[in-house]
Amino acid sequence: MQMVDSLAARDTTGVLSKHKIQRRECRSNDVYINVLFCGICHSDLHQIRAEWSIPHYYPMVPGHEIVGVVEKVGKDVSKFKIGEKVGVGVFVDSCRSCSSCKRGEENYCLGCEGKEDRMCGTYNCCLKDNNNEILYGGYSASITVDENYVLRIPDNLPLDKAAPLLCAGITMFSPLNFFGCLEHGAGMQVGIQGFGGLGHMGVKLAVAMGCAVTVLSRSASKAGEAEALGAKFLLSSDADQMAKHENHFDLIISTISGDYAISNFFSLLKVAGKYCLVGLPPNGIHFPTAFDLVVGRKSLVGSCIGGIRETQAMLDFCSDHNIAADIELISAKDVNHAMVDLAANRSMARRYVIDIAKTLNDETPVEGDDRIDPRDWKVHEKATIIPKEANAHANLQK
Ligand SMILES: [Zn+2]
Ligand SMILES: [Zn+2]
Structure with a gap:
């Protein structure tokens, strides 16, 4: 001992x-x-x-x-x-x-x-x-x-x-990998919602995979940092910007760990688009209506870190891409x-x-x-x- x-x-x-x-x-x-x-x-x-x-x-x-x-x-x-x-x-x-x-x-x-x-x-x-x-x-x-x-x-x-x-790295790498970004990077429109410790890692990884990446945030002050990492920026409190991004994303990964209404974000997904939760708000989330998912065959999913083998693959990917x-x-x-x-x-x-x-x-x-x-x-x-x-x-x- x-x-x-x-x-x-x-x-x-x-x-x-x-x-x-x-x-x-x-x-x-x-x-x-x-x-x-x-x-x-x-x-x-x-x-x-x-x-x-x-x-x-x-x-x-x-x-x-x-x-x-x-x-x-x-x-x-x-x-x-x-x-x-x-x-x-x-x-x-x-x-x-x-x-x-x-x-x-x-x-x-x-x-x-x-x-x-x-x-x-x-x-x-x-x-x-x-x-x-x-x-x-x-x-x-x-x-x-x-x-x-x-x-x-x-x-x-x-x-x-x-x-x-x-933790932050594998939390973002695993859903990006599972939903095809590593394989089909250049063809994927990826939204990263929330831009703190998890969000900025998600942007770096998805950009390195070749995806087109957009940060979704309510803080306009984060636009500069998002763009510096190679992402576009969508101010999610701006109705016009939200309307312009309807039917835009193959995948949105939400890193938000506070309480929020997620219903507004399903219209941003393409047909068969995925909305993936990785944050764990203590008081839960407000679920979308059936219409939000049924119309457009959309999915609400979650993802929790990754296995040991995948975590090592993530570290090696970061090494290869200097991330x-x-x-x-x-x-x-x-x-x-x-x-x-x-x-x-x-x-x-x-x-x-x-x-x-x-x-x-x-x-x-x-x-x-x-x-x-x-x-x-x-x-x-x-x-x-x-x-x-x-x-x-x-x-x-x-
Ligand atoms: Zn953690
Ligand atoms: Zn077991």
């Missing part, structure tokens, strides 16, 4: 402060990774504040856009060597024997007999083995992960800018400010990435430090909190 520093939320206020956690020693198939950088995903914010209808384990160490270097390997590890640059994304285990896992779509794991739990999240989750190890994410100095759930980071990708590819995320690198001590920005949707077309290796140190505020501003973050009324006693076996130490 190794005791290492992390940034943990102690309760549903979501306030993060320094906290010691244990990392398991390498089992035979594990790699032990020194974390260099970790991206901040909107789902980190949702989970530290217990906004989803899933169990929440506290203290919670978020982070599933992890890049680091292998420091140790278990005796049977064959895929990675000490010193290699690696990444860990949204999940660290799955049942490995259901039809989804066999197809390499561990992200859609169905569970199997004796292992009913499905894809095992990198954090806010419990490893389904004899130890019931509570899992902590990448806002920490190190992480131990089974080699089958670790990705290789190609040499030409800058490590800080590669971190967001592990990485646009980021703002922050110190561990500034993580709460970044979360407040994210909650207020003030973040622009970039991802916050925490410089873990250089800045998670003695300067990082601990719980109760008066440098952390108290904030009144509302707790989701349906929050499911796992009582602290249930975490006792995790041998947590303050």
Whole structure:
């Protein structure tokens, strides 16, 4: 066991402060990774504040856009060597024997007999083995992960800018790939709705696939950034612009994670066009009427990250096309400010990435430090909190 520093939320206020956690020693198939950088995903914010209808384990160490270097390997590890640059994304285990896992779509794991739990999240989750190890994410100095759930980071990708590819990148790559953009790029009209961390990655990937890309946003201020990445811009609050884009798109991917009415957007799809959700608004969405879909054989679908094989393919695609995320690198001590920005949707077309290796140190505020501003973050009324006693076996130490 190794005791290492992390940034943990102690309760549903979501306030993060320094906290010691244990990392398991390498089992035979594990790699032990020194974390260099970790991206901040909107789902980190949702989970530290217990906004989803899933169990929440506290203290919670978020982070599933992890890049680091292998420091140790278990005796049977064959895929990675000490010193290699690696990444860990949204999940660290799955049942490995259901039809989804066999197809390499561990992200859609169905569970199997004796292992009913499905894809095992990198954090806010419990490893389904004899130890019931509570899992902590990448806002920490190190992480131990089974080699089958670790990705290789190609040499030409800058490590800080590669971190967001592990969630934001694959979240956008997978539906683009599934709906034919990689294969038929030049023939596809693609809309990317919302232009934050996910949206800007979607634009970069779809442009590299050769698609004609349009950003749909209510903020006119984002037009310049969208155009700089090679996309057109559609101001979705402008009725004239919306009318001009009727019957225009083969695929619209919505990255919006707040509440909004999606009905207005179906008229923008061509016949047999697809409207794909990748954001997870906590309060759901307002569904279209049957007419919106039936007339024109249109589809409303969702997509959730990607499997390990597809995630590696995405990283290799990014390497071939020199694509990485646009980021703002922050110190561990500034993580709460970044979360407040994210909650207020003030973040622009970039991802916050925490410089873990250089800045998670003695300067990082601990719980109760008066440098952390108290904030009144509302707790989701349906929050499911796992009582602290249930975490006792995790041998947590303050
Ligand atoms: Zn994420
Ligand atoms: Zn499975």
